[in-house]
Amino acid sequence: MRRNTPFYTYIKRLKKFRFYHIIVYALLGLIMFALMYSNVTPENLQLSIGDKADRNLRAPQFTIDTEKTEEKRNEAAGAVEHVYVLDEEKAVQQVERIHIIIDSVETTKQEVAKLGEQEVLNEEGEIEIQQVDIPLEEQMAILQEKLTSKLPSDWRRDIQEEDLITLLNADFNQLSVLRNATITAVHNAMQQEILTVADRDDARKSFETEMRITSIPGDSENSIRNVGINIGKIAIIPNKFYDSKATQDERQAAKDAVEPVEIATGQLLVKEGETITRELHRQLEVAGLLNTNKSIFSYVGLALLIAIMLASLVYLFNGKEISSHNKNSYLTMYLIIFTITLLIMKVISLFQQFENAAQIGFIAPVAMGAMLTKMLINERTAVITSIIFGICGSIIYNEFPGTLNYSLGIYLLVSSVAGVLFLSQHNRRSTILQAGMFISLINVGMIISLLAIKNTNFFMMNGLLNLGTNITMAVGSGVVAAVLTIGLLPFFEAGFGMLSTMKLLELSNPNHPLLRKILMETPGTYHHSVMVANLAESACEAVGANGLLARVASYYHDIGKTKRPNYFIENQMGRENPHDKLPPQTSKNIIVAHATDGAEILRQHNMPKEIIDIAAEHHGTSLLKFFYHKAKEQNSEVEEQEYRYPGPKAQSKEAAIVGTADSIEAAVRSLNNPTPERIETIVKAIIKDRIQDEQYSECDITFKELELISQSFCETLQGIFHSRIEYPEAANKKVEGK
Structure with a gap:
């Protein structure tokens, strides 16, 4: 281009414009938005219940089916039975009350013996201590007074008076044997889980059976043992109770254990020719395929992503301590490099609509843009640009609107960074073709790793054919990137005076x-x-x-x-x-x-x-x-x-x-x-x-x-x-x- 032409003069004046950098950033943003607009535009279908699908319908994005999830969670919670807890303290409590009864009887007998002691003169005129019988009614009164302060009312109600009289008439040795036998039998019976009346009756039977084999000295009629059986039956009560909080916690845990019902990206929802049922219609609506509202969220998301990428570029270029003229020249050069690379990516993506061309993006020579940026600007900008190319590629080469092709995005990122790293060691024009071969080698490695991660069987015919096709595109990507870099580099050097005389x-x-x-x-x-x-x-x-x-x-x-x-x-x-x-x-x-x-x-x-x-x-x-x-x-x-x-x-x-x-x-x-x-x-x-x-x-x-x-x-x-x-x-x- 002649430097005295009106067009060149106009461009030169434009680069000196105070807000020229804003214009460049705006153009970059508009170019990115225009080239990725169609890749985020959601697809809306006009389907009703009873219609037949004219093609396979797949979910455009990852979605949680909240209605189905809630239904499964409620089913899981309903399957949880009531939670009952065993109160082991009940056995200790009941045994303690048996102790209280026996202790009260023994104490009463001791007090009665002391009350019955009287001093009398014998025939020799000496004072003797004689035991006078205390009326049974008075003994019972003493015992009842002790039990009233220590036993609950239901126990005092259920214990028969005859049983207490029998205990008062027993000696201390008999009371000791009765205490030990009754406490042991009650404790053993209360080890069972007692919830219902039937459970309680079974426990009482086992208790009584154990007591029947107990022998108390001097109790020929087993009246004292029978008192122990009567008291033990009173002591045996339910020890397992319904726990509403634990039940609720179990039901909530069952709900939480249910995995959300997911609709994965690309999941086949309706097959071609299949009739749309009410459930299928609901799934299509959840997946967003029947949403007729013109939502702007996808466009807002794309604009925000572009703004973040532009912000990184603004930071890079503002960090350069160079004159405004030079900075504008770098920006102009970057705009051209970026636009050319993105246009090539977009043109290649148009071939994805053909059969068996879903992975056509592997041939995109994105490393060209990164290498030109490295050689003409600097390495740091080239690395950030590689990241941006990877992000843009994951959108441009997505299979469904609004999704991201992570595999291809990573591939393009690594391919671009490989070119930058190679030129960091050999930044000469003669090594650009070598860099292309290095990129091809890295691309092949990435292809193999990505296919292996997806568990592709390389030994099957389809897997081998897919591998060969992708490797061919990977090698072509590196070679084409090098050729384009060699071809475009002189134009940028001449047009922007990069290290010229x-x-x-x-x-x-x-x-x-x-x-x-x-x-x-x-x-x-x-x-x-x-x-x-x-x-x-x-x-x-x-x-x-x-x-x-x-x-x-x-x-x-x-x-x-x-x-x-x-x-x-x-x-x-x-x-x-x-x-x-x-x-x-x-x-x-x-x-x-x-x-x-x-x-x-x-x-x-x-x-x-x-x-x-x-x-x-x-x-x-x-x-x-x-x-x-x-x-x-x-x-x-x-x-x-x-x-x-x-x-x-x-x-x-x-x-x-x-x-x-x-x-x-x-x-x-x-x-x-x-x-x-x-x-x-x-x-x-x-x-x-x-x-x-x-x-x-x-x-x-x-x-x-x-x-x-x-x-x-x-x-x-x-x-x-x-x-x-x-x-x-x-x-x-x-x-x-x-």
């Missing part, structure tokens, strides 16, 4: 905020960076690498030193070196941090990835020899690995050249008399040292190229540090000033 020249402008930051805060580092830029650019041009990229990257490669400028010798300006007072480990941490700090600063300012990488890689994993030897003097057990930069090593020729130029410039600058011979010695020594240290092992640079680079460095340095002619006037002044 103009972009690099813009970044090399001394008025750039970051370059001004380096100049103002670390003037020594700025001068050092300019010198490194001269060396790196010449060396790159000597071996056919991108010299402009190396120059611009050199300007920014030490920006991490702006965090702690005084700890780097070129910024100390003759001041005291703070490292003299620090332990070597602390000094090492400060020096090493400038590479990672610099990469982070550049990343925060949305600088091109190539420049960020060079800032992070320019020291590789090289050794800080000064602090290492200093630490070694203090502790001989110090490991060399502790005093190395964390890396990574240089991944490109430009990174390797900038890193080497950085070391050489610092070394030559420290020379008092940088002659050509000394310069050449230092250059070759540093390159040799980096070769031996394997700092070039991860980039595609050859020994021949290193030789050319070495020559370029020497020529450039000799031009910078060439000998100057001393003019006579200057020499005379120097003599006079001695």
Whole structure:
């Protein structure tokens, strides 16, 4: 597109519009809503009881049949019988009352004996104690008084007076035997569950049977034993009672145990040609297929989902500390990438209506959009975009309106993320096709895993055919995504100036905020960076690498030193070196941090990835020899690995050249008399040292190229540090000033 055309001028002005980003977000939302609108529109049928279904009718969504559920729960509650509880305390209570009766009789007998004692004179005139009989009525009165205060009224009513008289006439030994026998027999009988009158009568019979075999000394007529039987029968009462609360709890538990009657998504409700009965009509209504009201809930839900996805994009793009113009350019580019990807997905989904094409979505090259976003914007946005593609895909490829195709959504998400991750390691145009093959491999793995999760039998003919078809589409998805990425990438690079020559020249402008930051805060580092830029650019041009990229990257490669400028010798300006007072480990941490700090600063300012990488890689994993030897003097057990930069090593020729130029410039600058011979010695020594240290092992640079680079460095340095002619006037002044 010609940059002086009216259309281009209009677009350029539009991108400078204050609310341009709002327009882009609105367009993104409208595009997503328009392409997914039909996938959430509920289907409404006009069917009455008695009609015949013209096709198979399936539930469009998961639903709980509340009416059927409540009916089953009521049936379960009605099947629960009354709950009765056994009161074990009843036996203890009744035994205690038998104790009270016997204890009262014994106490009465003791009191009567004391009352019957009288003093009389015998024939010798001495006083003797004689026992006088106490009337039975008086004895009974004493006993009744004791029982009245200790026994309930029903017991006093049921105990016969004759039985009490018999007990009063029994001796203490007989009462003891009777007590033990009666209590034991009552306790045994009350161990039974006594609920009804029949249960009570059975317990009394077993009690009486046990008492009949009891023998009481001196009770020849068994009158005392019969008293025990009479009292025991009174003691045996029901010990099992109806528990209304427990019954209600059991019925509620039975209700809760009933699983809700579910209508699953895609469940076949009515077969083609089947007559609509009242029950089928009710199920169709519950499933929402007969709802003639134009509900807007599905559209509101879709709009809310789109709003959430847009909010994540707004957060991402607002977090970039770039100018409004650049941000609008990124947004425009993102809008185009996203729209193309979503349109491809929608077009492919139209083929789902054909027979045996339900899984056609597996061929969608969604990874294309993620890879373009990764290469043209950044990895973080690409990952979020992958998630959005997965969500949109689960809606676009759903089988029924309002449902989500989770399997396909996960597949598209993983496919997109796979492309992003591969390009994170190999962000070069030549590896895009390799990324496509990697995506195809991941897609195949996802297909197998998803089918296995669904318990597909791969050894049956249908399962094998389905597997082969899906794998073919999975491989095609990765390959097509790579081809489309390769085809579209140049248009975006040219149309949006992604790391073009103009972009690099813009970044090399001394008025750039970051370059001004380096100049103002670390003037020594700025001068050092300019010198490194001269060396790196010449060396790159000597071996056919991108010299402009190396120059611009050199300007920014030490920006991490702006965090702690005084700890780097070129910024100390003759001041005291703070490292003299620090332990070597602390000094090492400060020096090493400038590479990672610099990469982070550049990343925060949305600088091109190539420049960020060079800032992070320019020291590789090289050794800080000064602090290492200093630490070694203090502790001989110090490991060399502790005093190395964390890396990574240089991944490109430009990174390797900038890193080497950085070391050489610092070394030559420290020379008092940088002659050509000394310069050449230092250059070759540093390159040799980096070769031996394997700092070039991860980039595609050859020994021949290193030789050319070495020559370029020497020529450039000799031009910078060439000998100057001393003019006579200057020499005379120097003599006079001695």
